[in-house]
Amino acid sequence: MSSGPVDAGLATLRELAARVEHTLAELDDLSLTALPLLRRDETVIAFGIIGLLALGALLMRYVMRHRPGRTDIVLPALLPQMLTRRSALAPLRHTAFVLFLAGLPFFAVALGDPHTTLIQERATFPGHRIAILIDASLSMDTAFATEQLGWGNTFLANVAAAEYFIRRRMESSHRDLVSLVEFGGEAYIVTPFTNDYENILLSIKLIGTPEEYDRFPDHGTLIMRAISRSVQLFRTFDFLKAQGNLIVIFSDGQDTHAVYEGQSLDDILQEAADNAIPVYFIRTAYDQRLGDVLPDITWKLAVEKTGGRFYPAADEAAILQAVHEIDELSAGQIEITQYVAHQPRFSPFALIAVGLWSVALLCGLGLKQLRRFP
Secondary structure (H helix, E strand, C coil): CCHHHHHHHHHHHHHHHHHHHHHHHHHHHCCHHHCCCHHHHHHHHHHHHHHHHHHHHHHHHHEEEEECCCCCCCCCCHHHHHHCCCCCCHHHHHHHHHHHHHHHHHHHHHCCCCCCCCEEEEEEEECCCEEEEEEEEHHEEECCCCCCCCHHHHHHHHHHHHHHHHHHHHHHHCEEEEEEEECCCCCCCCEEEEEEEHHHHHHHHHCCCHHHHHHHCCCCCHHHHHHHHHHHHHHHCCCCCCCCCCEEECCCCCCCCEEEEEEEEHHHHHHHHHHCCCCCEEEEEECCCCCCCCCHHHHHHHHHHHCCCEEEECCHHEEEEEEHHHHHHCEEEECCCCCEEEEECCCHEEEEEEEEHHHHHHCCCCHHHHCCCC
């Protein structure tokens, strides 16, 4: 005989036992005094109606059993010894009823819909804290031939590359915290750090249209300002001391500014280096190799001091290769604190009530002597 069905049955029983154990274990973390019942009033009304119906049934039963002349029988006097003789097992006839009563309080709590008001859970996942910077300056409105990233100018190619990068992160086991910054002469935080990839993708789509690019209010170019704003964003979220931070820049690199707010390029990037935030710069300029764009060497030396890398992307293949290399960086650790406003906790109470009533039903069906209803 094949043992397949037997093994499957045992596996099912083990899984059921594990679920029951897990459900009952929830009781260890619960306190009835601090457990709000969202449907307390409805429960009181329901049990009040049940109580009235039960009382009505008892009164009806009493009346029907004590109708004069029909239910009363005259018996001769019995000996005292016969009246006092009683079996020691007599109280057991109420077992089923006692079990039924024991299940009522648990059923009442479950019916009241108990919830924990706030749960804080901390979980650790592989991933990075990534600030994505997309250049929307006027110089980005130049032709850039693409196939996989879609046809368009340099700006739209960069937007498509950023979207491609995020989708690669989604398909892996990473749980990154990602922010999106669009910059020109000023830097604008489109989306602060979030682990919601769909939110980031939506933000990228919203800025990644020709109409939105034309409406961008500042078509200058000041990459240093965007980097400085990103470091401030890491500081605001208290991420500077964390491991796994990085900045990814999508820009044509057409920026010759040497000073921003009294700080040189080296000073600003040194702040990123001091806080272990490597900068990865994907310089997108069609058919322009390393050194063909005037600031290339300056940016290359500067970002490499942070532990990052400079990618002179002269075509679509170079952009995709750069994205793949950044995507394959060794993952850091992301610790996420999750908050749940209301978590239902009726399961253990309902399970206990059903368990007690099931035992009561088995007792009543198995032995006639246990079918006593007071």
